[in-house]
Amino acid sequence: MADGVLTRQIQLVTANLIEAIDGADGFQNTHQPQHYESAKFSIEQVVFILEKIHIMWESILPRSIYKRSMCYILGSVFSRITKDMLLIDDMAAEETLQLQGLIHLALENLSSLFLSLVENEFLDHQTWIELDEIIRPLKKFRKLAELLDMSLKSITAAWESGELTNCGFTSSEVQNFVKAIFADSPLRKECLLWISRTPS
Known part of the structure; x- marks a missing residue:
């Protein structure tokens, strides 16, 4: 596949994927069945498109080009x-679980695609580390799933240790996330202040 053709294909696929993601309406209100189903369908559409190009491109592209193209799209x-x-900006408790489930749904259903990018046969800890290296936004995406189930103190500690910065989170993102999930309280105020003062 010529470079120009491949570039256009990547642009087209990316546009289709973004359109599919747009169908989730920002993943808002997933604690409501109708919104959850829309978000789930959106993730399923994304997986379908990605798996389709995985099967097509892996068979026709040189490995290095296939890997680079897929990593960019992912x-x-x-x-x-x-x-x-x-x-x-505001998440109900049930909503955090639904969002976490949607992230896991995407990751689990893309396992064969992930394995096509590495030399490993299983998605073990080392494989995920390798995937995080070649698909930089994946690390943040996976960490978000963890954050959705973490306590306020644990999130603050993860920020303080530099772990969240290492995953690509900014101070404002973490602060907004905390505000969205946890009700206003003296502890929340203290943690937000700590996050804002701790250099990233």
């Missing part, structure tokens, strides 16, 4: 979904 997808989820 990075765009994970960046966009993460961005949308982090923009939610």
Whole structure:
């Protein structure tokens, strides 16, 4: 596949994927069945498109070009979904579980694609580390799933240790996330102050 043709294909696929993600309406209100189903369908559409190009491109592209192209596309997808989820300004407890489930749904259903990018046969700890390296936004996407189930103190500690910065989170993103999930309280105020004062 000529470079120009491949570039256009990547642009087209990325546009289709973004359109599919747009169908989730920012992943808002997933604690409501109708909104959850829309978000789930959006993730399923994304997986379908990615699996389709995985099967097509892996068979015709040189490995290095296939790997580079897929990593770029996957990075765009994970960046966009993460961005949308982090923009939610108020999350019900059930909503955090639904969002976490949607992230896991995407990761689990893309396992064969992930394995096509590395030399490993299983998605073990080392494989995920390798994937995080070649698809930078994946690390943040996976960490977001963990954050959705973490306590306020644990999130603050993760920021303080530099772990969240290492995953690509900014101070404002973490502060907004905390405000979206946890009700106003003296502890929340203290943690937000700590996050804002701790250099990233």
